[in-house]
Amino acid sequence: MTGAPGRAVGTIGGGPPASVDPAGTLRPAGAAWTCEWWIGADDRWRIPANEVAVRQQAVHNVPVVETAMRVPGGDVFQRVYGISGSGDPVVVEIENRSPAPFVVAFVVRGASRVTAAGPHVAVDGAFVCSWARAPSRWARTVGTPVQMPVVTGRAESGAFPAARDRAGRIEAAFLHPVAHRTSLRMIVTRGRQAPQFPDRDLPDAERVAAGWRRQLDRSMQVQIPDRPLEARLRAARAEVLLLGQDRTVAAGVLAALEDWGFDAEAAEAWRRVGLRTRRRAAARPAFGTWAALEPVTDPADLLVAARRILVDDTDPTRLVLCADHPPAWRGQALEVRAAPVAAGTVSYAVRWHGDRPALLWDAPAGTTVRIPGLDPDWESSAATGEALLAPPGPASG
Numbered sequence: 001m002t003g004a005p006g007r008a009v010g011t012i013g014g015g016p017p018a019s020v021d022p023a024g025t026l027r028p029a030g031a032a033w034t035c036e037w038w039i040g041a042d043d044r045w046r047i048p049a050n051e052v053a054v055r056q057q058a059v060h061n062v063p064v065v066e067t068a069m070r071v072p073g074g075d076v077f078q079r080v081y082g083i084s085g086s087g088d089p090v091v092v093e094i095e096n097r098s099p100a101p102f103v104v105a106f107v108v109r110g111a112s113r114v115t116a117a118g119p120h121v122a123v124d125g126a127f128v129c130s131w132a133r134a135p136s137r138w139a140r141t142v143g144t145p146v147q148m149p150v151v152t153g154r155a156e157s158g159a160f161p162a163a164r165d166r167a168g169r170i171e172a173a174f175l176h177p178v179a180h181r182t183s184l185r186m187i188v189t190r191g192r193q194a195p196q197f198p199d200r201d202l203p204d205a206e207r208v209a210a211g212w213r214r215q216l217d218r219s220m221q222v223q224i225p226d227r228p229l230e231a232r233l234r235a236a237r238a239e240v241l242l243l244g245q246d247r248t249v250a251a252g253v254l255a256a257l258e259d260w261g262f263d264a265e266a267a268e269a270w271r272r273v274g275l276r277t278r279r280r281a282a283a284r285p286a287f288g289t290w291a292a293l294e295p296v297t298d299p300a301d302l303l304v305a306a307r308r309i310l311v312d313d314t315d316p317t318r319l320v321l322c323a324d325h326p327p328a329w330r331g332q333a334l335e336v337r338a339a340p341v342a343a344g345t346v347s348y349a350v351r352w353h354g355d356r357p358a359l360l361w362d363a364p365a366g367t368t369v370r371i372p373g374l375d376p377d378w379e380s381s382a383a384t385g386e387a388l389l390a391p392p393g394p395a396s397g
Contacts (some may be wrong), residue, residue, distance in 0.1 A: 010082040017242035023049040024067035040103035061235040062212035074098030087189030116160035120194040135174035146171035225332035236299035251280035252300030316342035325373035
């Protein structure tokens with residue numbers, strides 16, 4: 001898989017992305033440690049990695065990761081997202097939608113050094129975790145699980161004593177009460193400087209998601225009849241934007257950025273890679289079918305393959321549109337806007353007149369257009385036009 005495991009979070013123009021695993025565990029970019037979230041409700045403690053009733057989604061299919069977990073009477077939601085600012089801030093928000101208060105423990109695991117001063121906790125001398133107020137209690141261990149003192153009520157209050165361990169075995173839990181129907185936020189920043197914490201001015205998850213949607217609107221746009229697949233493509237575009245900022249950019253990420261029209265990000269990424277990666281990025285794989293994309297989990301691989309099906313410009317003078325069109329899509333609209341090709345951009349739409357598809361297209365002058373997924377015998381050398389295609393053959397299977 002390209003990049004770090006889990007879902008990438010961060011900002012465009014920021015540093016390498018952090019990652020969030022399926023249980024909501026945060027790993028900051030470049031960190032050896034992770035930060036988990038545990039919930040102490042009236043009946044017991046809940047650790048998301050051990051719970052069955054945990055669900056996760058990318059809000060609006062952008063890098064705002066929401067993990068939900070059941071607690072008595074309702075749900076708790078954890079959201080993780082990047083915001084602009086010094087130290088590449090990542091926000092971790094805990095929202096209590098249950099009718100009862102609970103305690104959240106932010107659990108740092110795998111650290112070599114942890115110190116605390118009021119509402120700020122420094123980890124490994126390279127990151128700072130901050131809250132609007134100091135933790136109410138804390139627990140720490142070295143080489144043994146911190147779970148035991150937390151879940152047995154032996155967390156302590158008062159000043160947190162500095163902890164060091166060269167082997168990176170420190171586990172430290174910082175506990176905060178969260179009243180019902182309220183939220184609590186933590187900011188994780190890179191560097192030694194503790195940030196100011198204007199909690200009321202922090203953008204919420206919906207505002208950040210809206211900003212991401214505006215960013216994605218400047219790339220190639222796709223509307224396909226398979227809505228879940230369309231959502232996967234949107235999420236993959238956002239993820240490759242973040243992965244393109246990593247210190248080591250994979251060839252597939254370079255290709256995806258270029259294929260989907262993120263010109264500035266592609267140009268910047270190309271400058272940071274060597275000749276071998278450039279050659280690998282230029283060698284796009286042959287296009288396949290939409291069905292073959294179902295098991296693909298790597299976001300860059302998904303985008304490169306989908307683009308090759310939608311618009312193949314291997315021969316820049318002969319554009320192949322919609323190389324595969326599943327029978328289940330018949331009668332439903334398909335549209336591609338502003339797909340970058342060597343001579344400019346190409347856009348097209350498929351509409352239906354009864355059992356016959358109609359193609360509307362706008363391509364660079366001097367190119368021939370084909371659409372073998374719908375009508376293998378049709379082609380046109382007109383730059384723009386409309387054409388009523390032959391009815392597709394009978395669906396197989």
